[in-house]
Amino acid sequence: MKDGEPTRPQLRYLEDFKAGDRISSGSFEVTAELIRSFAELYDPQPMHIDEEAARQTIFGELVGSGWQTLAITMRLLVDARLLGGTPIVGAEFANLRFHRPIRPGDSLKATAEVLQTRPSRSRNDRGFMDLQVTTTNQHDETVLTQAWTLIVPTRAAVHN
Amino acid sequence: MKDGEPTRPQLRYLEDFKAGDRISSGSFEVTAELIRSFAELYDPQPMHIDEEAARQTIFGELVGSGWQTLAITMRLLVDARLLGGTPIVGAEFANLRFHRPIRPGDSLKATAEVLQTRPSRSRNDRGFMDLQVTTTNQHDETVLTQAWTLIVPTRAAVHN
Numbered sequence: 065m066k067d068g069e070p071t072r073p074q075l076r077y078l079e080d081f082k083a084g085d086r087i088s089s090g091s092f093e094v095t096a097e098l099i100r101s102f103a104e105l106y107d108p109q110p111m112h113i114d115e116e117a118a119r120q121t122i123f124g125e126l127v128g129s130g131w132q133t134l135a136i137t138m139r140l141l142v143d144a145r146l147l148g149g150t151p152i153v154g155a156e157f158a159n160l161r162f163h164r165p166i167r168p169g170d171s172l173k174a175t176a177e178v179l180q181t182r183p184s185r186s187r188n189d190r191g192f193m194d195l196q197v198t199t200t201n202q203h204d205e206t207v208l209t210q211a212w213t214l215i216v217p218t219r220a221a222v223h224n
Numbered sequence: 225m226k227d228g229e230p231t232r233p234q235l236r237y238l239e240d241f242k243a244g245d246r247i248s249s250g251s252f253e254v255t256a257e258l259i260r261s262f263a264e265l266y267d268p269q270p271m272h273i274d275e276e277a278a279r280q281t282i283f284g285e286l287v288g289s290g291w292q293t294l295a296i297t298m299r300l301l302v303d304a305r306l307l308g309g310t311p312i313v314g315a316e317f318a319n320l321r322f323h324r325p326i327r328p329g330d331s332l333k334a335t336a337e338v339l340q341t342r343p344s345r346s347r348n349d350r351g352f353m354d355l356q357v358t359t360t361n362q363h364d365e366t367v368l369t370q371a372w373t374l375i376v377p378t379r380a381a382v383h384n
Contacts, residue, residue, distance in 0.1 A: 106295035108302055109311055121311055130314055131298050135266035135291045142268055151269055151281055154290055160317035 076148035078181050078191040078216040085178040089140035091202075096168035099128040107131055127165035133172075133208050134160070137199045140174040153215045155192060160210040164201070171202040176212070189221035236308035238341050238351040238376040245338040249300035251362075254288060256328035262292040287325035293332075293368050294320070297359045300334040313375045315352060320370040324361070331362040336372070349381035 096115070103112030107129035110117035118126045138152075146152055166172065179194040193216045199208040256275070263272030267289035270277035278286045298312075306312055326332065339354040353376045359368040 102295075106299045108299070111311060122313070129295075129298070131291070131295045134294065135262075135289075138289070138291050139266045139268070151271060153282070154320075154322060157320035158318050160314075160320070162314060 073145050073149040075150045075217075077150070077221070078183070078193060078218045081178050081181050081193055081216070083178055083180050087141070087144050087146050087176045089144040089174040091171045091173050092136050092140055094128060094136070094166050094168060094170040094172060096126060099126060099132065099166075099168060102132040102135070103129050123165055125167065127167055130162045130165075130208075133162065133166050133199060134210075136166075136172055137174045137197060137208060137210075140172065140199075141176055141197070144174070144176075146176055147214070147216065150217060154212060155215050156213045158211045158213075160208070162208055164205055164207045166201070166207055170207075172199055172207065174199045179211075181216070183218065188218065190215055190217050192216070233305050233309040235310045235377075237310070237381070238343070238353060238378045241338050241341050241353055241376070243338055243340050247301070247304050247306050247336045249304040249334040252296050252300055252332045254296070254326050254328060254330040254332060256286060259286060259288040259292065259326075259328060262295070263289050267291055283325055285327065287327055290322045290325075290368075293322065293326050293359060294370075296326075296332055297334045297357065297368060297370075300332065300359075301336055301357070304334070304336075306336055307374070307376065310377060314372060315375050316373045318371045318373075320368070322368055324365055324367045326361070326367055330367075332359055332367065334359045339371075341376070343378065348378065350375055350377050352376070 100113050111121040111123045111127055112129050115126045142152065174197060176195045176197045179196055181191060181193045183191040193214045195212040197210050197212050198206060201207050260273050271281040271283045271287055272289050275286045302312065334357060336355045336357045339356055341351060341353045343351040353374045355372040355374065357370045357372050358366060361367050
């Protein structure tokens with residue numbers, strides 16, 4: 065590490081987590097500009113890029129792409145140091161449900177609750193962690209729920 | 225519609241689809257700049273933002289965020305007019321598996337195969353369509369698979 069670089073957060077291992085652990089994020093402010101800039105590149109549908117056209121859709125107003133809600137949730141959990149300095153690497157994501165759209169002015173938060181940890185059957189240097197991830201808005205309304213299975217190194221990985 | 229606006233693609237309804245239908249997309253070129261600009265905003269982890277730091281991770285090189293792979297897949301299917309002019313609105317997404325990371329220089333394509341359509345039990349103006357969505361790279365390697373359940377209007381919606 066070079067002089068002057070910020071200290072890296074501590075690596076965390078599978079053994080550091082147990083069922084019931086909860087990680088809560090800070091907040092992320094959604095703007096119309098952010099909704100449009102994401103949508104122009106990744107989801108150019110009328111309800112995400114044009115306020116006038118959005119009024120003609122079932123949403124009745126400009127709303128963010130669900131894929132952006134997912135991306136923002138990731139940002140919140142990266143900033144919350146879900147795994148400390150250990151990279152967040154997913155094995156599988158399931159049961160993604162978009163309960164409400166996100167809108168300009170929304171302030172989103174995410175929480176991740178550990179459901180279980182389980183060692184890999186084939187390798188002793190890693191295992192899996194199942195998490196329930198919930199994204200809420202400033203009214204404490206749930207906007208997105210999903211189930212994550214992450215690949216997390218075990219302490220054995222340090223010596224391999 | 226104003227003069228000079230492009231003609232909107234035809235709306236498609238639940239009755240227009242059947243199991244086995246396949247929709248194939250064009251292609252999307254992944255660049256290092258695109259990987260970094262997405263990651264800086266939504267997934268600022270070393271393997272997504274810095275080539276040097278990425279070499280120290282299990283990926284060994286700069287790779288795109290999985291959430292960006294998802295977003296690109298959406299863009300491919302929006303451009304492919306998956307539902308014609310009908311908005312693509314998801315009810316649930318499941319079984320997301322990231323088989324390979326995306327890298328600078330990759331050219332991605334997506335295909336969506338209709339597994340089944342089913343009417344809503346509570347409303348006659350809409351139903352659900354289950355799709356298997358597969359994203360591949362220029363080597364025909366699968367990078368992402370997922371199961372989509374979309375909310376699709378029925379022809380009854382036209383008269384409600």
